Amino acid sequence: MNKFTKKQAQVLRYILHNDFFVLGLHGAKRSGKTFVNNITFLNEIVRVREIADKLNVEEPMYILAGTSSTSINNNILQDLYNTFDIEPKYDKHGAFVLNGVKVIQVYTGSISGLKRARGFTAFGAYINEASLANETVFKEIISRCSGEGARIVWDSNPDNPNHWLKTDYIGKNTDGIIDFSFQLDDNTFLSKRYIESIKAATPNGKFYDRDILGLWTVAEGAIYTDYDAKIHEVDELPEMSRYFAGVDWGYDHYGSIVIVGEDNKGNQYLVDGIAEQYKEIDWWVDRANEFKNRYGNITFWADSARPEHVVRFQREKIKARNANKSIIAGIEHVAKAFKENKLYIKRGVIPRFFDEIYQYKWKPNSTKDEPLKEYDDVLDALRYALYSQWLTDQKGNQDIDKQLQTAKRLFR
Structure with missing residues (x-):
């Protein structure tokens, strides 16, 4: 039985065989983006430990970021516990050590998260729900990732096409900035009945374009387009x-x-x-x-x-x-x-x-x-x-x- 969808396997193969600086996964809800990045997070922790060993760095630091502690726990840590039985032991600041790498949690939902992202060098970062992040905090996280071989991965649902994440980090595919787009149909582990039910229940216009097709579309025109x-x-x-x-x-x-x-x-x-x-x-x-x-x-x-x-x-x-x-x-x-x-x-x-x-x-x-x-x-x-x-x-x-x-x- 396959453990990954075709789209997930494509992304994981790219990450395994190519280098990059910033790699983003974006698209429809329930399309499998976060699961790929959760797997990538564990692989990156192993890679960072190997780099640190070569540099004689005793405890390299890695950033795990989300809009809040609740979102990080619900979207990432709980999934890692359910899938791999990984249960971190937190210090008083919410940090934890995994495979000899110190993971620092940074909250991106407001500018107040900036203080958690300052003052240290990181060997990489995983940013969940990136479109909801404060732009200044997001870019500060990237600037912190100056350790040798540092890589940043992020995931997001679509937003307005004028959103800074779309204009600055999507469609570049150059200079180490890469992205992959997901549609709901890419998640072949979901039943046909479930997918058709979600499509039938999703309002037309902006919500359908983003939640089903994974498009960064302008919310224009009438709002309640299904009213008859x-x-x-x-x-x-x-x-x-x-x-x-x-x-x-x-x-x-x-x-x-x-x-x-x-x-x-x-x-x-x-x-x-x-x-x-x-x-x-x-x-x-x-x-x-x-x-x-x-x-x-x-x-x-x-x-x-x-x-x-x-x-x-x-x-x-x-x-x-x-x-x-x-x-x-x-x-x-x-x-x-x-x-x-x-x-x-x-x-x-x-x-x-x-x-x-x-x-x-x-x-x-x-x-x-x-x-x-x-x-x-x-x-x-x-x-x-x-x-x-x-x-x-x-x-x-x-x-x-x-x-x-x-x-x-x-x-x-």
Whole structure:
């Protein structure tokens, strides 16, 4: 049985038979990139030890980098433990020794990671989730790798084609800077059923191009490209098992409250709501109380940009909570719901929604993914409600799983 896919074997053969300074693997999620670099990391540790022996260096240093300690553990160290039973012993700084090489963990998610990358010479580095790294920290890591024969490997999912990682380190294939691109179909260990299911569930446009095809594409045009009025607008509503709400504050631009219902099959519906301009907080309190009287003491997931309004809702005994405002993750969650036909809109429910849904677009010519701050008021409230409630449900499920595992251990 083959241990590697054809693409993984191609990359590993290149690394084995060629020298390089920076080598990157980028492309679709679940395409096998990180596993290749985890194997490469172990091989590099052996190679660094051999170089150090020739140079009489007692304890050479190597950088293991990721956005945070959690991401390094989840993406790399846990996989090494599961596959090779490697369980490092950490010092008080989070460093560990592997095959006589001291591995220094560097966190790249913010500029604060710079202090961990300074002041020493490294014989190589492995940078996970490179597109999420702070550029200054990423380049400082490379500058640290001045030990003899030092090599840097990185992996990343695609981002905007104007991203510094794409412009500086992809497509060069010269002067020791090499890269390989992966698509989801390259992972032949995944079942055909799984691959087809993921493709069917991935929203069209940016998300499909990046997550499935592994392309560094511009997020341009309409955001919710899978929305179809013939499918997603309904006149009749089923019986709901619960309701919850989203709130986007506004004055000059539209403020909005949306009410989402969920049936016993997990389908969700925009069932009620309002969008208005030039209304004071007293007016919004009155509207929220009307919805509370109609739908019960439901949770209102509110924009935290106006904490005084959130507090006012709470003082009025309205169950307001700060929404999770992660823009891209939230948009992807809503887009996926439309793609899978899990989200429906009651026809005519909030007139402003139907103005926004086709005009909510990505910001053109931007160096990062961001929507235009136009036609987004009802859609922001809807995103706050759906994504925040989903995250809360996920956490609840994880807590239940932990309790079950604890019970199983106690009664074994």
